[in-house]
Amino acid sequence: MATEASPIFDTDELVINMGPQHPSTHGVLRIVLKLDGERVIDADVVIGYIHRGIEKLSENRDWTQIILLTDRMDYVAAATNNLGYCETVEKLMEIEVPRRARYIRTVLAELQRIASHCLWLGTHAMDIGAMTVFLYAFRERELILDLFEDYCGARLTYNSMRIGGLPLDIPTGWDNKVRAFCDLMESKIPEYEELLTNNRIWLERTRGVGVISGEDAVGLGLCGPPLRGSGVYRDVRKDEPYAAYDEFEFDVPLGTNGDTYDRYLIRLEEFKQSIRIIRQGLDGMPEGPVMGKVPRLIKPKAGETYHAIESPKGELGYFIVSDGRATNPYRFRVRPPSFCNLQGLRPLIVGHLVADVVTLIGTIDVVLGEVDR
Amino acid sequence: MADEPKSGDKTRDPRSGGPQSALGEAAPEPAAAPKPKPKPKPKAPPEAPKGPADQPPADDQERPAYFGGFEKALPGAMEQVSYWVGDWTIIVPAAALLEVATYLKGSDDGSFDYCSDITATDWPPREKRFDVVYCLYSTRRRHRLRLKVKLGEGESIPSVTSVWPAANWLEREVWDMFGVNFSGHPDLRRILMPDDWQGHPQRKDYPLEGPGEFLLESPMEWLRLRNLPDEAEIE
Numbered sequence: 001m002a003t004e005a006s007p008i009f010d011t012d013e014l015v016i017n018m019g020p021q022h023p024s025t026h027g028v029l030r031i032v033l034k035l036d037g038e039r040v041i042d043a044d045v046v047i048g049y050i051h052r053g054i055e056k057l058s059e060n061r062d063w064t065q066i067i068l069l070t071d072r073m074d075y076v077a078a079a080t081n082n083l084g085y086c087e088t089v090e091k092l093m094e095i096e097v098p099r100r101a102r103y104i105r106t107v108l109a110e111l112q113r114i115a116s117h118c119l120w121l122g123t124h125a126m127d128i129g130a131m132t133v134f135l136y137a138f139r140e141r142e143l144i145l146d147l148f149e150d151y152c153g154a155r156l157t158y159n160s161m162r163i164g165g166l167p168l169d170i171p172t173g174w175d176n177k178v179r180a181f182c183d184l185m186e187s188k189i190p191e192y193e194e195l196l197t198n199n200r201i202w203l204e205r206t207r208g209v210g211v212i213s214g215e216d217a218v219g220l221g222l223c224g225p226p227l228r229g230s231g232v233y234r235d236v237r238k239d240e241p242y243a244a245y246d247e248f249e250f251d252v253p254l255g256t257n258g259d260t261y262d263r264y265l266i267r268l269e270e271f272k273q274s275i276r277i278i279r280q281g282l283d284g285m286p287e288g289p290v291m292g293k294v295p296r297l298i299k300p301k302a303g304e305t306y307h308a309i310e311s312p313k314g315e316l317g318y319f320i321v322s323d324g325r326a327t328n329p330y331r332f333r334v335r336p337p338s339f340c341n342l343q344g345l346r347p348l349i350v351g352h353l354v355a356d357v358v359t360l361i362g363t364i365d366v367v368l369g370e371v372d373r
Numbered sequence: 374m375a376d377e378p379k380s381g382d383k384t385r386d387p388r389s390g391g392p393q394s395a396l397g398e399a400a401p402e403p404a405a406a407p408k409p410k411p412k413p414k415p416k417a418p419p420e421a422p423k424g425p426a427d428q429p430p431a432d433d434q435e436r437p438a439y440f441g442g443f444e445k446a447l448p449g450a451m452e453q454v455s456y457w458v459g460d461w462t463i464i465v466p467a468a469a470l471l472e473v474a475t476y477l478k479g480s481d482d483g484s485f486d487y488c489s490d491i492t493a494t495d496w497p498p499r500e501k502r503f504d505v506v507y508c509l510y511s512t513r514r515r516h517r518l519r520l521k522v523k524l525g526e527g528e529s530i531p532s533v534t535s536v537w538p539a540a541n542w543l544e545r546e547v548w549d550m551f552g553v554n555f556s557g558h559p560d561l562r563r564i565l566m567p568d569d570w571q572g573h574p575q576r577k578d579y580p581l582e583g584p585g586e587f588l589l590e591s592p593m594e595w596l597r598l599r600n601l602p603d604e605a606e607i608e
Contacts, residue, residue: 051565051566055550056575094458219486234487234512303457303458304425304426304494305458305459306460306490306508315489317508319492325422330494333490333492335489339542340539340542340543343542373565
């Protein structure tokens with residue numbers, strides 16, 4: 001190639017906007033890309049387009065009203081958001097949750113994980129060009145939404161948990177429906193694998209794309225599958241067990257290369273582990289009440305706490321401060337997993353092609369409702 | 374929006390949305406005059422809380438192993454220790470923060486290599502009104518610790534991005550929401566609010582309803598009006 005700049009093609013760097021309205025940005029994410037030809041040489045990730053001030057709102061609502069607001073953060077995994085918030089308040093007030101409620105919560109959270117991973121799998125594969133997987137994954141996700149509808153009447157924003165337990169026991173026959181779903185889901189996972197795992201195009205597009213080492217991933221604060229994809233053993237369910245996870249057996253899949261393909265394999269394996277947890281939860285479901293002893297007026301003593309759970313996206317933490325005399329939290333802070341994972345996007349995409357940017361947005365599984373709150 | 378009433382019109386002020394102002398200015402004047410006096414004493418709100426409880430640990434509470442090494446390595450950095458519902462918190466002075474962070478990350482028995490969260494709490498009546506809170510975790514030792522730094526208005530705090538790169542966006546959010554200044558931060562811009570926003574929304578004296586249309590034009594003026602006593606507002 002000639003060292004002299006060509007008179008026809010100028011070699012300037014080009015700055016383009018990707019988003020906020022772009023089909024592959026999963027919401028309203030904007031990335032300013034500095035390009036040298038097809039290659040990304042720098043990037044700036046711009047967020048905040050659907051900032052609704054959920055933290056500020058929550059500081060002016062009742063403790064119980066906030067459950068409803070947490071639904072609106074990660075709107076494809078509302079049940080885990082509810083769970084994290086309720087557990088934090090329970091920790092702050094030292095409320096004992098009945099064992100049956102903890103079991104049902106675990107089952108709901110794992111169903112939610114499957115639903116969220118289904119959505120991720122479908123959209124991620126479609127971004128890369130595999131249309132069929134999208135239809136398959138949404139077919140299964142629909143069944144989970146039906147199960148949630150049976151349980152609490154809502155399909156997306158469940159408001160399904162209460163401080164101290166659950167509003168409702170499971171309906172009659174619901175556990176058999178969930179068992180049937182688990183059997184069905186287990187038979188569907190090989191279909192996804194058949195379409196993708198050894199697909200040559202999929203391998204070309206995902207292997208070696210967006211490699212990040214375990215050390216860098218920890219430093220950048222990545223969490224959930226992106227962190228485990230780099231081989232770091234970190235799962236809040238194992239490390240700091242909550243709900244009923246300490247009573248169940250399951251494995252934490254780890255990657256080795258830290259690339260997009262490994263993160264894909266991990267999420268597929270998490271489908272299987274979630275099914276395993278759900279089955280154990282249904283089989284060992286204890287009898288008893290689903291609501292613990294909770295004071296009529298929820299008013300924690302002055303104090304503060306941080307509590308984290310493993311949402312489908314990663315470590316979802318709540319930091320709550322109570323001043324001890326109001327019926328609303330003095331400070332309500334969410335540590336959103338997508339926010340921290342999205343911070344890792346820039347180091348991932350620099351040096352890759354524009355087409356890989358789409359892959360890499362998909363692989364970290366962001367939900368902008370949670371990033372912006 | 375050409376036909377909207379002139380900005381500053383009280384009916385558009387979201388806060389004065391009482392029944393009298395909703396019906397226009399003419400009606401309430403005569404009605405208010407014959408009213409018996411005793412109404413004043415504008416609902417004296419309870420005094421704002423002055424700070425978190427920061428409960429000290431019970432005497433028989435076993436301290437984590439790394440506390441000893443910490444106190445030896447950085448004498449005086451541990452201003453105060455708090456323990457509540459299973460969480461340990463150490464309060465450190467802002468000047469020592471960077472040393473503390475480097476030590477905690479590097480020490481073998483602490484090994485806090487993962488910065489979960491950085492946030493702040495605002496306690497306006499206090500002289501040092503902000504608490505900046507760092508939630509740390511160790512992926513090797515599997516334990517947690519919170520660091521807390523008290524900070525006054527206008528003071529700045531060293532950025533810990535050099536220790537934990539994860540702090541970059543988290544500190545940007547604290548700057549955006551609270552106006553806490555981080556010195557040495559590589560890229561301190563607003564992150565959730567628009568770049569030209571005025572004020573810092575998570576502060577306790579920032580109104581919940583946010584700036585309405587009038588406020589967008591002149592937020593500082595709106596804030597001044599809002600903080601006037603009730604009588605002056607009717608004026």
